[in-house]
Amino acid sequence: MNEFYNDERSLSPCETIIMKAIWDKGEDISISELSEVLKTKYNKDYKRTTIVTFILSLTAKGFARQYRKGRYAYVHALKSEEEYKQKLLKEQKDFWYHGDAARVVAALCTPGEITKQEIQTIREILDDLDDFDESN
Numbered sequence: 001m002n003e004f005y006n007d008e009r010s011l012s013p014c015e016t017i018i019m020k021a022i023w024d025k026g027e028d029i030s031i032s033e034l035s036e037v038l039k040t041k042y043n044k045d046y047k048r049t050t051i052v053t054f055i056l057s058l059t060a061k062g063f064a065r066q067y068r069k070g071r072y073a074y075v076h077a078l079k080s081e082e083e084y085k086q087k088l089l090k091e092q093k094d095f096w097y098h099g100d101a102a103r104v105v106a107a108l109c110t111p112g113e114i115t116k117q118e119i120q121t122i123r124e125i126l127d128d129l130d131d132f133d134e135s136n
Helices: 013-025 031-042 048-060 081-097 101-108 116-135
Strands: 064-069 072-077
Touching: 013 031, 013 048, 013 072, 013 081, 031 048, 031 072, 048 064, 081 101
Parallel strands: none
Antiparallel strands: 064 072
């Protein structure tokens, strides 16, 4: 079976939302602030105990840790959002497209779903990669 489904370090949908809120903060976030962000931005009205349970799971998976500073509890991200996104993209590329990056790009470039500016940016990225490849 594909590693995407065997990886116990993958995040559940609820854990993903919590990590996204932590990453969006850009620095450590208090549990009370996290609760407020989850409620206002993601429409998730979790009780404090539920959030703490999710954070314990995130800690066990190596994504975050909780600490106290005075009377307040804070959460610190241990993995970067970019690192996690790259992992997810690689897993999806391997699972759905058998590792073929060209097919992933083709799927993303559906007519009407991509702007001319995005096409130009993709061309520039590919040109930069081509230049890098030739220099090595």
